[in-house]
Amino acid sequence: MEIIADILMIAGAIGAGFYCFVLGRRLNRFNDLEKGVGGAVAVLSAQVDDLTKTLSAAQQTASKSAETLTELTARAEDTSRCLELQMASLHDIPSTYEPTPPHPQTPATKTSPVATSEPMFVRHRTTGDAA
Numbered sequence: 276m277e278i279i280a281d282i283l284m285i286a287g288a289i290g291a292g293f294y295c296f297v298l299g300r301r302l303n304r305f306n307d308l309e310k311g312v313g314g315a316v317a318v319l320s321a322q323v324d325d326l327t328k329t330l331s332a333a334q335q336t337a338s339k340s341a342e343t344l345t346e347l348t349a350r351a352e353d354t355s356r357c358l359e360l361q362m363a364s365l366h367d368i369p370s371t372y373e374p375t376p377p378h379p380q381t382p383a384t385k386t387s388p389v390a391t392s393e394p395m396f397v398r399h400r401t402t403g404d405a406a
Contacts, residue, residue: 306313 305311
């Protein structure tokens with residue numbers, strides 16, 4: 276009975292060893308940096324770093340653009356106030372312009388084109404051209 280138990284124990288140990296060997300190989304392939312999930316994680320990590328850098332650069336550019344836009348808006352408002360003041364001051368100036376009365380217009384007479392015996396378009400040839 277002890278021999279059968281020992282044989283079963285040895286078979287179980289060999290089976291467990293083979294199972295660990297297969298799992299170890301699968302885990303190595305899984306963590307492979309070129310083909311497995313480890314490679315995908317490495318690539319994604321690099322992409323996240325690049326995206327973070329790009330995002331920070333975009334935020335800096337957006338903040339600079341916002342500052343510039345704020346300055347330009349303030350300048351436009353100041354210019355608008357100046358133009359409104361100038362337009363208001365123009366209303367106070369008396370008008371010296373007196374328009375002349377319109378001349379009575381005579382209806383335009385239609386004239387027919389003058390009939391000539393010459394063609395409308397003429398082609399002139401130089402002496403060096405051959406027909």
